[in-house]
Amino acid sequence: MKKNILAIGALLVIVLTACAQQKKNTSSTTTQTTISNKQAKQLNYVGMERTACFGRCPAYLIELYPDGLVRYTSRNFTEYEGVYEKNIGAQKTQEIITDFKNYRVDTCRNNYEAYIQDLPGIIYTFKFGTTEKRITHADFGPGYLKTMADKIDKIGLPDKSWKKTGEVKQPK
Structure with a gap:
């Protein structure tokens, strides 16, 4: 049971890290001109x-x-x-x-x-x-x-x- 919880926790950390990295990369390529x-x-x-x-x-x-x-x-x-x-x-x-x-x-x-x-x-x-x-x-x-x-x-x-x-x- 402890092994399953540990594996799920490790998988969750990997997924969240990958999503955060992807968000960081896409935000740098979406430059816009600010227009009121x-x-x-x-x-x-x-x-x-x-x-x-x-x-x-x-x-x-x-x-x-x-x-x-x-x-x-x-x-x-x-x-x-x-x-x-x-x-x-x-x-x-x-x-x-x-x-x-x-x-x-x-x-x-x-x-x-x-x-x-x-x-x-x-x-x-x-x-x-x-x-x-x-x-x-x-x-x-x-x-x-x-x-x-x-x-x-x-x-x-x-x-x-x-x-x-x-x-x-x-x-x-």
Whole structure:
């Protein structure tokens, strides 16, 4: 009987030690930008960047502003090269901005580890008043970040109705 109690006690100590160590490790990787409730309500910019892969994945940046302006900047392997703009109406961009507020992106981690190196990534930049929050590897984070990226793609990829406003300067 004493051997059983001693074995259970030893097992309990091992389990609790392992859990404490795991909690310590995960807390160091969940750094967040602290954004007050007042600032979170002032979300006034959403930028979504699709990054390159080892192949020919399209890489571009789509920026949304509360007044309805959408700006598309090509990076690599895109159908439309350069900088394009279109005003889709404040209501449409405000709906997406409100979705991000409702999902509480201000509470997301700044970085989610990418376990597959060849996949194109998603990087978000949010401006809450004067505070900026950046989420890298968002496609490995909460599912709604990927869903919202697809929603932004639907309204932010240019067609012939968009106005070209500039060229992208490629590094030499």
